[in-house]
Amino acid sequence: MGRRELRENIFKLLFVSEFNTPEEMPEQISLYFEQLGELSQKDQMYMEEKYNKVRNVLDEIDSLINEAAKGWKTSRMGKVDLTILRLAVYEMNYDPDVPVKVAINEAIEIGKRFGQDESAAFINGILGNIAKEKE
Numbered sequence: 678m679g680r681r682e683l684r685e686n687i688f689k690l691l692f693v694s695e696f697n698t699p700e701e702m703p704e705q706i707s708l709y710f711e712q713l714g715e716l717s718q719k720d721q722m723y724m725e726e727k728y729n730k731v732r733n734v735l736d737e738i739d740s741l742i743n744e745a746a747k748g749w750k751t752s753r754m755g756k757v758d759l760t761i762l763r764l765a766v767y768e769m770n771y772d773p774d775v776p777v778k779v780a781i782n783e784a785i786e787i788g789k790r791f792g793q794d795e796s797a798a799f800i801n802g803i804l805g806n807i808a809k810e811k812e
Contacts, residue, residue, distance in 0.1 A: 681786075683720060683727075684787070685787060686713070688761060690709060691731060691763060693705050694728075695760065731764060738763050738767055742803060744810075745810065746806075749803075755793070761800055765780045765800070768780035769781070777808050777811065784801075785797045
């Protein structure tokens with residue numbers, strides 16, 4: 678499985694977690710992996726680990742998003758856009774294997790695929806602000 682596909686699956690797991698309790702998520706993750714069919718142990722472990730790493734720093738990620746999103750708060754954002762932002766901010770700030778520009782570009786692509794018409798621009802604007810703060 679390629680990086681883009683892995684990232685999309687992590688996005689989907691994070692999205693599912695918005696609608697389930699933490700206690701329900703192990704079963705939800707298991708069911709999700711079952712429906713993917715042929716899945717290498719390496720890919721499954723990568724997705725689970727990254728999902729857990731994002732969830733572990735969610736408060737910090739949301740704080741960064743709230744600071745960068747002028748006139749918006751995470752509580753008012755659509756779940757798809759918010760989930761994409763959370764994954765991208767994690768990659769930008771906590772994953773040294775992912776260059777900032779790649780994290781932003783991948784988030785925009787996921788936004789085009791799963792978000793609304795204005796999602797890509799919204800995501801790009803917020804992530805651009807976060808990237809400027811990092812510099």
